[in-house]
Amino acid sequence: MAQMLVKINVNGVEREVLVDPDDRLLDVLREDFGFKSVKEACGTGDCGLCTVLMDGKPVLSCLIPAFQAKNHKILTLEGLNNDPLMKKIQDQFREHQAAQCGFCTPAMEIMGWHLLNRKKEPSKQEIKEAISGTLCRCTGYYDIVDAIYDAGREQ
């Protein structure tokens, strides 16, 4: 089998892309759609940095075969950059210096956004639980938790 055509809707735009059977949703998002906020740090589903929203739920795009992404709606950080809640989260990330090297930042912000959409004013423990599948090696998480916490209270 050679390449396959897969129709994927990313950030509201539907496109058909040609993929290899062993390509991942991650590859398609970065290389075909050009959404570089989606990061790869392990490739094995253990770090959370490739997190995107699929039909509204956070998933790991490195664990999703490109051919399984058909007919799903994908949102990356680029698709949320104009969202008012996301802007608040981003402002708070800057305020708290919660982005150090910045590599985990998109995934952390998506997890924060997803949480704040379900719960307006989560506790710090709830925030820790929400981001616990997303690794950060720089901040020790405290400033990230505080940023999401304050963004929630600012709503």
Place this chain on the structure above:
Amino acid sequence: MEQPLLNRSEMIILQPSSLKESLKVLNENPDAEIMANASDLWPRIRNGEVRPKKILDISGLTNELSYVKKDGNVIKIGALVTVSQLEGESFVKEKRFSAFVDLISKFGSLQIRNVATVGGNVCAASSSEDFIPLFLALNAKVKLSSVDGERYMSVEKFLAGKRKLNRRPNEILTEISFEDPGPGYGSAFEKVGRRNMLIINLVNLAVVGKIAKGKIEDIRIAANRVKGKIPERAKTTEEFLKGKELNEETLNGAKKVFGEELILTDDMRASATYRKALLITILERLIKKIGGVQ
């Protein structure tokens, strides 16, 4: 023997749109690897551990295989039910099923729970799959579907060894079911790892039982390792406990029997000695938890 190198760009992906069609396709391609949401299988294909020429993708069959229902006294879970979906089910919130809550709260991460399926967890057949001991303790059954029809088999029998299933090549696991043990029963699950999330368990243990008025009427115990390399029931310990009063003497006896029943090995994550100590302590705690004593 290592399998020959596979050029993965030549893999054939089969994506039928219904279960019926899937069974037909599988019947014609019995060498196909069955893939649900792939959270376990996909990295193993990507790193070359599994080298399938064909993949039967059943992830699209959610209309047919994503149900949770109660049929009489039997709880039925479609193979494609995700861990997140299960978390929201009402039966999980009942006290006698609190083991599900214990288990799900420490399962992978939110992102993994959103895709990992209950069926996939059982089919992965390894010691790190937390649902297996719980299903074993619940005496759960799998439903295997094929063009020839359906058949049921206990989870215990279905698991033939590490990464080995008693499955005919044309069968798909479509459902896991277990009898609601009913009021009076309790359940508990615990796992220990080196950190608090994204855990590969050092040990896990599930207990289902009925302890009434201080007497152990029924008990079923399963752990990720008892004798072999996959989760198993600790039947000698169960037999020892059944019918006994729940007291220090019984517990001490059970710990001894359980310790003798366990045949563990060392690995990078922990020694056999420590695993045994953990399992014995957890067993005591989970029995007490179900029995409502501290």
Place this chain on the structure above:
Amino acid sequence: MSSQTAEEFLTEIQKKAEKGELLYIGKELKRLDDLEKVLGSPIYTNDLIPRNTLYARLVLSKYPHALIKGMSVTKALNYPGVRYVLTYKDIPGLNESSTIIPDRPLFAFNKVRSTGDIVAAVIAEKPNRAQEAAQLVEVEYEPLKAVFDPVEAMKDDAPKIHEDGNIIKHVKVRKGDVEKGFEEADYIIENTFRTQHQDAAPLETETAFALLRGDKMLIIGSMQTPHHVQAAVAKVLGWPLDKIEVIQAVTGGAFGPKSDEPPYDVASIAALGTIKTGKPVLMSMTREESMTAHTKRHPAIITHKTGVKANGKLTASKVQIVLDGGAYASLGVLVIVRATFHANGPYEIPNVWNDGYKVYTNNTYTGSFRGFGAPQAIFAAESQMDEIAKKLNMDPLDLRLINMLRPGSRTSTGQLMDESCGLPECLDAVIKASDYRNKKKLYAKQEGKVRKGIGIAMLHHGNALGPEGNDYAYVHLSVEKNGKVHLGTGLTEFGTGAISGLAQIAASVLGVPVDYFTIDRPDTLVHHETGPTVASRVIAIGGNAARDAALKLKQKLLPVASKMLNCKVDDVQIVEGYAFCKGKENKSFSWEEIIKEAYEANIELHTIGYYMAPSCKWDEETGLGSPYNQYTFGAAVAEVEVDTETGVYRVLNYYVAFDVGKAINPKSVKGQIYGGTVQGLGYAIMEELVHKDGYVVNPNLKDYYIPTSLDIPENIQAFIIEKPGSMGPYGAKIVAEPPVVLPGPVIRNAVMDATGRGVNSLPITSEKVYRAIKG
């Protein structure tokens, strides 16, 4: 602002003018580089590659020690999608990829010495195909006897990994008469401590992208030291430096290994691949490649023999440190220096005898990693202190109070501590915040299966390079016609925020808000070679260079402003982007107006600031002298709760204080403290890159555990103490590394307080705690 009257505005400006250079110092300003980061739009190396890029994948050695008898790449070369397979034969220049000692080839040729050795690299159209084809490179090995234990490796009859024997470096400290010190002691306490391989695991792996532009090679990569990478690639290609341009892309974490040899490898392989294929090549390590082939924190075996009087006064300390260097020297030859100089902890001890060895083994190689030998040394030293306290039946706090460094004391190398020694203040802060004395008493009375414990650890940390090299830096400033200030330097940002700190310093000197600044990407063709970005030295060393550049720039602007304002140069003040004359604040010109005027007057607004730290003097044979210009101090108290039946424990509270001299940006300082603490907590509790017979067993983030958000102490309190040092700008000391050092010993000591038993090896897993309790 609109409601402000002109008068209020003037008063405020006057107040700000009085602060002068300190206007933006000590301010929690936002970073300059994080707007793009929160938008998910910074350009990391992997984000910029063009469509026609080829991908490289490594072929690593299958044996920890073997001769290479033959190699064939034919099968791999014929695999679909493969364009080239690089081996040692393709190197036009020198087959060497080393920092200090030239002991490591880029591609193994006659021999492999570890399973991290690179044998070949496959270049293909897709990474997937490169990965498959890498399995088809055929190498014929003749296995050799290997050695994995560094103590074994030191023996005469051990297998030789390199020709000159296995001891790479021996560092000594000889102070006083240690035997006499032991004679004077009432007790002698001896213990051995061990530490493990820790992987830095920056979330972005080592990555470089190479592209030919005419006859020049452009390399963009993830790294700490672009100029060193440039020199390394030049050596491999046999090209002159000026034909190779290296730009540091936004870098997703570094922590040390990216200042060591791995960035050389990825850059050289990408460059060679580009030459061979004529196409741009990306060499981005997979996590597995990175965790196998890059440098890790050295495992250490450390023995302490300490003499102490019954009253708690230390009389002698004899320490031996053996670092497992793995197969190559790397920057590890300097790591052992820092480890040996800090081996006795932050205490005044009259008689000291330290021996530090860095030793070759057939494990994968070890090198630079945040802390640079201090985490191992201080874990042992501070664990030993609690063992001594236990022997004396003394509170570990009292033992520390008796012996700790304070102004007037001397370190193990005899260096005199001046007023900038803030260790007592650090200790005081955490003791008070934690209510140590009361909790210690309370926890001693506990019964039951779950027990709490409280522990202390402290450190001193020699600042910047000291004995590790010439401590200099250049910072470039240039101003655009519109007033925008460009700050450029060969020093790199990889997450700490320190480069924003340089802008804060320059802005303070110039009197213009930090918003006017933009940070240019470090580029070897544009910026002077400026030494490595290591040893947390950006602020302490680079800060002085930034200040120098800003002063030079200001010297150019003041005459312009003086002319415009019609007053003496000495009276001109620039505050928050406005220039005015002292006493005549109602007349002012904006920064933009002055810059415009300067441009019209044809004044070149580009300056280069330079700083070289005073040279450090110490004796090579005895270690005695002052190896560092200044020290950072720190203390921590941790509280743990231990389940004594299972050994499972958690850290409840963590109190930590650092004397950072002067916090340029306190928020950034705390960010370093939190982040370093959690990385150190990983080292203390869970992280262990396991080597079995030379093979890395867990080179992935599934089995190599780094802390998640649910593993951090629920309560952390960080305190900043400011006792200005003699070297850094405004007294600033370094801060990025020391926080990683304390969790190991402080958690260990807290667990010992709870259980009565000390665990003398890292990581302190629940299994080790369980075993210690069961005795």
